[in-house]
Structure formats: C-alpha cells, structure tokens
Amino acid sequence: xxxxLREIGMIARALDSISNIEFKEFDLTKGQYLYLVRICENPxxxxxxxxxxxxxxxxxxxxxxxxxxxxxxxEKKEDPHNKKIKKLxxxxxxxxxNPFIKRENEYSNTIALEGLSEGEIENLSGLLQRVRKxxxxxxxxxKKGNKRNY
Amino acid sequence: xxxxLREIGMIARALDSISNIEFKEFDLTKGQYLYLVRICENPxxxxxxxxxxxxxxxxxxxxxxxxxxxxxxxEKKEDPHNKKIKKLxxxxxxxxxNPFIKRENEYSNTIALEGLSEGEIENLSGLLQRVRKxxxxxxxxxKKGNKRNY
DNA sequence: TATTTTTTGTTGCAATTGCAATAAACATAC
DNA sequence: GTATGTTTATTGCAATTGCAACAAAAAATA
Numbered sequence: 001x002x003x004x005l006r007e008i009g010m011i012a013r014a015l016d017s018i019s020n021i022e023f024k025e026f027d028l029t030k031g032q033y034l035y036l037v038r039i040c041e042n043p044x045x046x047x048x049x050x051x052x053x054x055x056x057x058x059x060x061x062x063x064x065x066x067x068x069x070x071x072x073x074x075e076k077k078e079d080p081h082n083k084k085i086k087k088l089x090x091x092x093x094x095x096x097x098n099p100f101i102k103r104e105n106e107y108s109n110t111i112a113l114e115g116l117s118e119g120e121i122e123n124l125s126g127l128l129q130r131v132r133k134x135x136x137x138x139x140x141x142x143k144k145g146n147k148r149n150y
Numbered sequence: 151x152x153x154x155l156r157e158i159g160m161i162a163r164a165l166d167s168i169s170n171i172e173f174k175e176f177d178l179t180k181g182q183y184l185y186l187v188r189i190c191e192n193p194x195x196x197x198x199x200x201x202x203x204x205x206x207x208x209x210x211x212x213x214x215x216x217x218x219x220x221x222x223x224x225e226k227k228e229d230p231h232n233k234k235i236k237k238l239x240x241x242x243x244x245x246x247x248n249p250f251i252k253r254e255n256e257y258s259n260t261i262a263l264e265g266l267s268e269g270e271i272e273n274l275s276g277l278l279q280r281v282r283k284x285x286x287x288x289x290x291x292x293k294k295g296n297k298r299n300y
Numbered sequence: 301t302a303t304t305t306t307t308t309g310t311t312g313c314a315a316t317t318g319c320a321a322t323a324a325a326c327a328t329a330c
Numbered sequence: 331g332t333a334t335g336t337t338t339a340t341t342g343c344a345a346t347t348g349c350a351a352c353a354a355a356a357a358a359t360a
Contacts (some may be wrong), residue, residue, distance in 0.1 A: 012162030139164035
C-alpha cells in the first residue's frame with residue numbers, strides 16, 4: 001500500500017516550523033499567521049468558519065484570534081442583524097504585516113516545488129485538493145464525536 | 151502562482167486531529183503515535199534522528215519519548231560503545247498497540263486516496279517525496295538558526 | 301407561539317510545544 | 331594529547347493546544 005500520510009505530515013510540520021520561526025520577527029506567535037492571512041482575504045469571516053477552513057479546534061481558533069485582536073492585528077465587529085456572531089477584520093497593522101506573510105509563503109511554495117514542471121505542479125495541486133476534500137469529511141465526522149468504523 | 155502549502159496544511163491538521171482523537175482509546179496522548187510507530191519500525195533509533203525524521207523540535211521529541219517511556223510503551227537502552235546516546239526500543243505493550251496505529255493510519259490513507267486511480271496515487275506519492283526533500287533542506291537550515299534570503 | 305436543536309462564542313484545566321540554556325560525551329584539528 | 335567543535339540529551343519557562351463544560355442567540359420543528 002502506497003503511503004502518503006507521512007510525507008504530508010513531514011512537509012506540513014517542516015513548513016509550519018519554518019514559518020513560525022520567520023514570523024517571530026513580526027511579533028506573530030505560533031500559528032497566528034494562518035488566521036491573519038485568511039482574515040485579510042475574507043474580511044468579515046467569523047471565527048467558526050475560520051476554524052473549519054484551517055482545520056483546527058474551535059477553541060484553539062478562538063484563542064489565536066483573541067490574541068491577534070489583543071495585539072492589534074485584527075478587530076472583531078458585531079453584526080447588527082445577528083448578535084451571536086463577531087465578524088473579523090484586519091486592522092491597518094494587520095494589513096501591513098500581511099504582505100510579508102504572503103511573500104514568505106510564496107517563497108516556501110517556490111522552494112517546495114523546485115524541480116517540478118508546470119504540468120507536475122498543476123497535477124499535484126489537483127490531486128491534493130481531492131485528497132483534502134476526502135479527508136475533511138472524516139475530520140468533521142470525528143470532530144463531532146462520531147466513531148469511524150474500520 | 152499555484153499554491154500547495156495550504157492544502158498540505160489542511161490535510162495534515164485534519165489527519166493528525168483524527169488520529170489524536172482515535173488514539174486516546176489506547177492512552178496515547180497528542181502526537182505520541184508518530185514516535186511509537188517509527189520506533190517499532192526502527193528499533194534502536196536514537197531520539198535525535200527520530201526528531202529529524204518526524205520533523206519536530208528536538209526538545210519536543212525528547213518529552214514525547216520520555217512520556218512513552220514512563221507509560222511503558224518504549225524503553226531506552228544505553229549503548230556500551232557510546233555513553234552519549236540512548237537507543238529506543240518498543241516494549242511488549244508498545245508492540246501490542248502498534249498494529250492498531252498502523253490499521254488506523256492505513257484506513258485514513260485509504261479514505262484520503264478515495265477516487266484516485268492507482269496511477270494517480272503513485273504519481274502523487276512520487277511528487278510528495280520530491281516536495282519533502284526540497285523543503286527539509288530549508289527546515290534544517292532555518293532550524294540551525296540560519297536566515298533564508300527572499 | 302412554544303419547544304427543541306443547532307450555531308457561535310467563551311473559559312477552566314491539563315497537557316503538549318518549542319526557544320534558551322545547560323551539560324556531558326564524542327569527534328576533529330592542531 | 332590537549333583544545334575546540336559537534337552531537338546528544340535534559341530542564342526551565344512561557345506559550346499554544348484542545349477536550350469539557352458552559353452560555354446565549356438563532357434556527358428549526360412541533
């Protein structure tokens with residue numbers, strides 16, 4: 001059986017580790033860059049959706065976002081039509097840091113794909129999307145307390 | 151620019167999250183399964199190499215392994231020729247749990263690859279290995295305190 | 301309309317995580 | 331053979347992480 005889980009785990013941990021080290025320069029602590037870029041790209045998104053998007057626990061997202069708020073990278077705005085939700089927006093400070101995150105991510109992406117042809121990259125990207133869609137079904141299933149049968 | 155970092159991050163977090171939830175049944179806490187399977191496959195491996203293999207911080211590996219030892223899943227043995235290193239071996243208890251970890255991982259792998267043809271799977275696997283080799287160079291570089299230039 | 305269920309958010313723990321700093325054993329160089 | 335550097339392991343912090351448990355608003359159902 002061909003195994004892809006380990007390769008994916010290794011790549012993800014290595015990339016995350018690199019990013020976390022490099023973003024300390026901007027006073028972003030572990031994992032925060034994940035949330036900030038997505039809030040910049042999806043202004044007004046709520047915390048619950050962000051957690052689903054990133055695939056982290058809801059409470060982990062809650063605390064990361066709280067800290068981004070306290071440190072002035074983002075702000076939470078109440079919705080006039082829905083008292084339950086808090087929409088997330090980048091502040092000026094957040095918008096200023098965002099390009100550096102994007103540049104770092106693009107650089108890591110370039111390094112990761114070194115030696116791959118344009119066709120191979122497109123192929124890899126498409127396959128990964130399919131894998132992600134497959135696995136997110138189970139993730140939500142298990143996260144909700146259900147038990148997989150195997 | 152085609153982006154693969156996010157897909158890989160999402161897949162890795164989802165898979166890790168699922169595994170951590172499922173392995174609580176065996177009293178394995180967060181991340182420990184990563185170390186145990188590899189010690190079973192590479193009996194006698196030392197902690198430093200294991201950290202490199204998994205791509206986590208040396209001190210994180212040290213503590214995960216310490217706990218696996220304390221909980222009786224593995225044991226550390228001194229080397230008669232080298233007083234510095236401690237070789238890692240699974241205990242009987244560790245060997246008994248290992249098949250369950252492998253079965254879970256195989257199941258997740260199957261789910262992840264659902265809908266992909268044999269050829270696509272081989273292709274994906276090969277591409278991921280190349281990506282991993284690319285990125286581990288930078289990981290070791292940055293981990294050692296060097297600064298990437300971009 | 302009233303009741304129940306789902307969505308969204310928070311906080312209390314108890315654990316993992318990882319950067320610094322330390323120490324000891326080994327390896328290399330002179 | 332000593333000095334210097336590298337490998338390997340550990341511990342002190344300070345932070346993130348995530349399961350439980352809770353609360354309140356909204357949506358769905360009866």
